[in-house]
Amino acid sequence: MNKEIILRLSKYKRLLQKLKALGLEKVFSNNLGDALGVTSALVRKDFSFLKIKGNKRGGYIIDELIEEIDSILGQHKPREIIVVGCGKIGTAIMQYNGLARDGITIAAGFDILPDKVAYKGDALILPMSELDNFVYENQIKVGVIAVPESAATAVFEKMISAGILGYLNFSPVELKCTKDSQIPLDNKSCYVINNINLAVEIENLFYHVNRKEELMAEIGDNNTK
Amino acid sequence: MNKEIILRLSKYKRLLQKLKALGLEKVFSNNLGDALGVTSALVRKDFSFLKIKGNKRGGYIIDELIEEIDSILGQHKPREIIVVGCGKIGTAIMQYNGLARDGITIAAGFDILPDKVAYKGDALILPMSELDNFVYENQIKVGVIAVPESAATAVFEKMISAGILGYLNFSPVELKCTKDSQIPLDNKSCYVINNINLAVEIENLFYHVNRKEELMAEIGDNNTK
DNA sequence: AACTTAATGTGAATAGAATAACATCATTGA
DNA sequence: TCAATGATGTTATTCTATTCACATTAAGTT
Numbered sequence: 001m002n003k004e005i006i007l008r009l010s011k012y013k014r015l016l017q018k019l020k021a022l023g024l025e026k027v028f029s030n031n032l033g034d035a036l037g038v039t040s041a042l043v044r045k046d047f048s049f050l051k052i053k054g055n056k057r058g059g060y061i062i063d064e065l066i067e068e069i070d071s072i073l074g075q076h077k078p079r080e081i082i083v084v085g086c087g088k089i090g091t092a093i094m095q096y097n098g099l100a101r102d103g104i105t106i107a108a109g110f111d112i113l114p115d116k117v118a119y120k121g122d123a124l125i126l127p128m129s130e131l132d133n134f135v136y137e138n139q140i141k142v143g144v145i146a147v148p149e150s151a152a153t154a155v156f157e158k159m160i161s162a163g164i165l166g167y168l169n170f171s172p173v174e175l176k177c178t179k180d181s182q183i184p185l186d187n188k189s190c191y192v193i194n195n196i197n198l199a200v201e202i203e204n205l206f207y208h209v210n211r212k213e214e215l216m217a218e219i220g221d222n223n224t225k
Numbered sequence: 226m227n228k229e230i231i232l233r234l235s236k237y238k239r240l241l242q243k244l245k246a247l248g249l250e251k252v253f254s255n256n257l258g259d260a261l262g263v264t265s266a267l268v269r270k271d272f273s274f275l276k277i278k279g280n281k282r283g284g285y286i287i288d289e290l291i292e293e294i295d296s297i298l299g300q301h302k303p304r305e306i307i308v309v310g311c312g313k314i315g316t317a318i319m320q321y322n323g324l325a326r327d328g329i330t331i332a333a334g335f336d337i338l339p340d341k342v343a344y345k346g347d348a349l350i351l352p353m354s355e356l357d358n359f360v361y362e363n364q365i366k367v368g369v370i371a372v373p374e375s376a377a378t379a380v381f382e383k384m385i386s387a388g389i390l391g392y393l394n395f396s397p398v399e400l401k402c403t404k405d406s407q408i409p410l411d412n413k414s415c416y417v418i419n420n421i422n423l424a425v426e427i428e429n430l431f432y433h434v435n436r437k438e439e440l441m442a443e444i445g446d447n448n449t450k
Numbered sequence: 451a452a453c454t455t456a457a458t459g460t461g462a463a464t465a466g467a468a469t470a471a472c473a474t475c476a477t478t479g480a
Numbered sequence: 481t482c483a484a485t486g487a488t489g490t491t492a493t494t495c496t497a498t499t500c501a502c503a504t505t506a507a508g509t510t
Contacts, residue, residue: 002466010422010425010429014397028486028487038468038469040488042467042469044488044490045469045489045490053489055477056477056486056488057478057485057486057487058487073431073432074435077431079427088320095313096313096423098397102427102428104424104428141431141438142427142434166430166431166434167430168426168427174240174261192430192433196426198324199323199324199329200232200236202304202369203235203298203304204231205392205417206299206366207298208231208391209366209417210299210302212390212416227497253457253458254457263499265457265458266500267497267498267499269458269460270460270497273458279457280457281505282455282505283458283506284458
């Protein structure tokens with residue numbers, strides 16, 4: 001399967017919700033494609049793959065689409081996450097209210113030794129020693145890592161052994177699932193990791209900006225020649 | 226060219242710096258591949274594409290690699306960015322010290338109307354009205370968008386017209402370069418945008434975790450049958 | 451100096467994803 | 481009722497990224 005499809009689905013859904021709020025009832029593959037910057041064919045293909053049917057001439061019913069997508073994304077299931085590392089980035093995520101809208105709630109934050117009982121957003125910050133128990137008790141499956149580089153791998157291992165299966169990692173360490181995590185799920189493996197390395201992302205922007213500027217300069221030279 | 230190569234380059238570089246700090250002098254394509262989760266062939270191909278030469282039997286000299294990569298990534302050029310939106314996420318980025326290490330500095334933060342002169346990290350927060358001038362004066366090319374959804378497109382347009390060419394966007398709005406931004410750079414276009422939508426990313430984690438769990442359950446059923 | 455080894459460098463093969471193209475078929479309108 | 485239209489659904493194609501496989505060659509070994 002295509003990893004990107006699910007990301008697109010999430011984006012379709014958000015767009016559809018906005019269109020619905022504007023009073024629209026139907027949508028064409030063209031509309032969705034434009035908004036996401038892909039071709040209409042790909043949109044139809046995505047839907048076809050997901051067994052979502054449209055009407056031969058009337059496009060797709062927005063309500064139906066949203067419902068179908070929700071059921072595929074599992075919106076109905078509980079979606080509680082934990083945030084490990086309650087420094088600046090961790091706190092920002094805990095207090096980010098763009099998650100609640102999608103049914104994602106922060107069950108708790110964790111930090112080495114919170115000096116006092118503290119809330120960030122609506123969620124309590126607990127000491128790392130509580131992690132195992134909390135994850136087990138609350139059946140948490142997904143976690144955010146927002147600790148400094150030095151702590152990242154240790155924290156990752158703690159979370160793995162606590163049973164966290166999906167990771168959003170903001171530390172600059174590139175975390176990986178172990179190869180054998182696929183079939184025999186021992187307590188040393190996970191399912192999916194999304195590493196977001198801010199420095200890498202920004203460095204990448206600079207590269208492309210610089211390169212394009214060089215390109216422009218060349219073209220400019222040629223034109224004035 | 227391959228968009229992913231540059232991201233990998235950044236990652237190679239970080240890894241190489243760590244290896245160097247450990248006292249290593251040479252590295253094999255295998256080492257780098259393992260760390261990044263790709264094959265050694267791809268590592269060699271990346272280097273080959275970038276005209277980086279290794280030694281037929283002795284791998285690559287770490288110092289040389291780092292230097293080559295730095296020159297390709299343009300590490301020597303100034304790398305100042307601005308952060309627009311100084312709420313929780315914007316502030317977290319401004320105070321994140323993982324950027325300085327890579328020569329990335331925050332030139333300033335911007336917010337609608339900062340109620341007082343304020344610093345976040347080392348950078349001053351300025352009112353949006355100063356944006357145009359500041360970007361021009363300081364030749365800023367790259368910016369982070371960390372404003373609420375409602376403000377995102379307006380802010381984006383302001384930044385575009387100020388001359389920002391590369392964007393890291395944390396707002397839940399999917400920003401796009403206009404199609405015609407490629408060749409004739411008018412003042413309504415940009416070069417590269419990286420959208421990071423936290424809700425989408427987390428939703429994606431849940432999907433994959435759920436799907437894998439279902440898969441596991443099936444396999445478990447079959448085994449106990 | 452010849453032989454073995456162990457890495458690089460790269461052309462071919464494969465896999466994967468997106469686009470293009472078109473056949474299909476509901477709906478509209480004459 | 482029948483043709484024209486305009487969207488979907490799907491097959492074929494293109495494009496891109498990655499891996500495979502191996503020829504190459506530098507370094508070490510006898």
